[in-house]
Amino acid sequence: MTKRTTNLLGIIITILAGTYFYITCCSECGMQSKEEPEKEVITSIEPKATSFPxxxxxxxxxxxxxxxxxxxxxxxxxxxxxxxxxxxxxxxxxxxxxxxxxxxxxxxxxxxxxxxxxxxxxxxxxxxxxxxxxxxxxxxxxxxxxxxxxxxxxxxxxxxxxxxxxxxxxxxxxAEDADEQLADIYQRIKGNPISLEFNTAEASINLRAEQRQKFANISRYLDKEDDAVANIVGHTDNTGQRDANIKLGQERADFAKSYLMRNGIPESRINATSKGPDEPIASNDTEEGRAKNRRTVITLN
Structure with a gap:
């Protein structure tokens, strides 16, 4: 083997050895130094659905x-x-x-x-x-x-x-005072019944908080008294013909009746009638008065 060939072979061996040490040592150190720290993984746990027996x-x-x-x-x-x-x-x-x-x-x-x-x-x-x-x-x-x-x-x-x-x-x-509680409910509803006001020619219900409580009281009274009945009377203002207003008052009373039925009061415990324009509580000469007359009253018999 010539001296030139020997030198060339030595160079090749040196290159291979350097490459090997770089890959196994320095390269590994460099890679480690570049690795990002592990991030904390936060997982949310959904609350378990409740269930009561x-x-x-x-x-x-x-x-x-x-x-x-x-x-x-x-x-x-x-x-x-x-x-x-x-x-x-x-x-x-x-x-x-x-x-x-x-x-x-x-x-x-x-x-x-x-x-x-x-x-x-x-x-x-x-x-x-x-x-x-x-x-x-x-x-x-x-x-x-x-x-x-x-x-x-x-x-x-x-x-x-x-x-x-x-x-x-x-x-x-x-409860020992159950009868007294019912008597109190009856007097309060009779003295201050539910009064639903309607727009002209409309029949819809949107109860206020006070009216919802009155409804709950009426429902409770009907539950406890076998002969009790909820009376619903539809009223209108005097706009238009009387016959048409009698019909409109009945439609409003029937609407309120169906509303009570949807909320659990039996049909047999509800009486719905119409007075039309015959029993105003305010003057029909003003819009404010007519608005008060367009009402449906729910009370107890």
């Missing part, structure tokens, strides 16, 4: 089922079908109340402040409780044996758009 007890009498009545968000309509566990519980409760006349069943409906209340009741929880009460009535439990309540419960968590069992239940003794 269909459960109640009184002394030796106890019933509990994991299922319950369910509702969509911002709704007081019971989702069907109702589970067999709930149906069996209703039958057990019916037997218990039949044998214990001094007992009443309390239904407490829950709602959140984020939900919209499209019912006639002061809050969506009371509307849900009323819907469940009416379901119990359809199964043979008298409404006079049940009380309905509403409770704000912002810790409720829906499963997408569905609330599982937003209700609580309890059995209690009938």
């Amino acid at each position: 269909f459960s109640f007890s009184d002394g030796d009498f106890t019933y509990s089922a994991n299922d319950n009545f369910n509702f969509n968000s911002s709704s007081s309509a019971i989702l069907t079908p109702v589970s067999q566990g709930v149906e069996d519980g209703i039958e057990s409760l019916k037997s218990f109340l039949d044998e214990n006349s001094e007992k009443v069943f309390n239904i407490n409906g829950y709602y959140t402040s984020d939900e919209e209340n499209d019912s006639a009741f002061p809050n969506l929880g009371l509307a849900r409780a009323n819907a469940v009460k009416n379901y119990f009535v359809s199964k043979g439990i008298p409404s006079k044996l049940m009380n309905t309540l509403g409770q704000l419960k912002n810790e409720l968590v829906p499963n997408v758009n569905l609330f599982s069992g937003p209700l609580g239940y309890s059995i209690a003794n009938r």
Whole structure:
């Protein structure tokens, strides 16, 4: 081998060795120095949907089922079908109340402040409780044996758009002053009934907070008094022909009747009539007076 060839071979070996050491040592060190520090990964945990059982007890009498009545968000309509566990519980409760006349069943409906209340009741929880009460009535439990309540419960968590069992239940003794409470409701409604005002030739309802509370009181009174009836009378101003106004007043009364029925008051407990322009409460010579005369009054018999 010539000296020139030997030198060339030495150069090649030197290059290869340098490349090897660069790759295994320096290059690795350089790569490590350029690596970014690991970022902290923050994960959000969705709250678990709440669910309340269909459960109640009184002394030796106890019933509990994991299922319950369910509702969509911002709704007081019971989702069907109702589970067999709930149906069996209703039958057990019916037997218990039949044998214990001094007992009443309390239904407490829950709602959140984020939900919209499209019912006639002061809050969506009371509307849900009323819907469940009416379901119990359809199964043979008298409404006079049940009380309905509403409770704000912002810790409720829906499963997408569905609330599982937003209700609580309890059995209690009938209040000693129950009759006095009903008498007070009757006097307040008779002295200051619900008065709904309408635009000319229109029939629509948008209850104020005070009117919603009156509606709840009327509903409660009808629940407890077997012979009680809600009287609805439609009135108009004197614009146009009397016959047409009598018809319009009846349409307004019927509209209010259907509204009460949609909110759980049985048709048999509602009487709807019209007085048309015959009983004004203000002068028809001014628009302000005519507006007051276009009204539908809801009271108790």
